[in-house]
Amino acid sequence: MTRIADAEWAICQLDRFIELTTLRGVDRLFGIRERRRKDEILELYYIVEKIFSHVDPRWQSKRSIHLDRRWEPDREMAIQIRTRILKEEDTKEKLGDNSPRLSAGSLHPWVWDGARSLWQSGHFREAVTAAAKQVNAEAQNKLGRRDVSETALFNSAFSTDGPKPGQPRLRLAADDGSDTFRSIQRGARSFAEGCYAGIRNPNSHEVMLGDIPEHEALEHLAAFSILARWIDNSSVKFS
Missing domain, CATH: 1.20.120 (Four Helix Bundle (Hemerythrin (Met), subunit A))
Incomplete structure (x- = not known):
């Protein structure tokens, strides 16, 4: 409940x-x-x-x-x-349960807007997939790219390499060449790959297994909410 x-x-x-x-x-x-x-x-x-x-x-x-x-x-x-x-x-x-509680409505708007309709009808696995697609689409819009998506898109977007023609970068921090900058970019890139390779893809391929529990689906949405917020807060660097 x-x-x-x-x-x-x-x-x-x-x-x-x-x-x-x-x-x-x-x-x-x-x-x-x-x-x-x-x-x-x-x-x-x-x-x-x-x-x-x-x-x-x-x-x-x-x-x-x-x-x-x-x-x-x-x-x-x-x-x-x-x-x-x-x-x-x-x-x-x-x-006396006063532990912190997570509300889906407090997640990043890209995630909840994508998941809301399916979530409210009880289709939790499909809601997570819809949220993943929404985050991917918003990232494509921000970067102006349609040639790649999901893992390939974020591997390119969060690369520590400088931007190239047709390959803009997302920067969570200023590119000052420091270890901190490289660590942040590497972490975001790895996290994005984990979200799509570990959550979105299995959800799409395991639809015949039935739905997932509500609390598990909420955890998945929270992961995509973190990614969405990072993307939203990033600056875009063009060549």
Whole structure:
């Protein structure tokens, strides 16, 4: 379960949704009240869906089906999600878990923008692959290159050699010829190769093995976020 920053707020939204979608008896003002109730439900449902997806990306596949009751499946899901949030908060309080937590939304925008849609639908392996492609595309755009990609692109971009025609370089630090400069460039080049050779390529070839756990996918995204930030912060040197 992905941690919710403000659990109390989420519980309040779910409580209101559960209350509004509970069937009521009919009174003389039923028509007016029912219209207002439906309007509020529709407005609130936008937020509730976001909470569902945040807590459980696969929530849509777990909904029950009630053909005669429009909101009953979502009401039941709201109750389930509410229970999960409460139990998570209670467990955290009892165990005293105050360790640092990583939110996907805090990753570099290139990574999360590339992964978001697939991640929210529960396709974690594919989300990592999409993020890797996005980082590669942004690097190509920054360097103005389409002739190479991924490992070959970054081996060239982070080379300690001077730029050549058609082969600009990314510089994380000023090229002063020092050991520090060479170490930084070598580290970035090796890290980029590790991301694509060790994460992106296996993910593409092992798709038939099924998905990977959410926490493992988040670790992979974090690796690409580091690379994306280095690329974004680098200056480009042309010949």
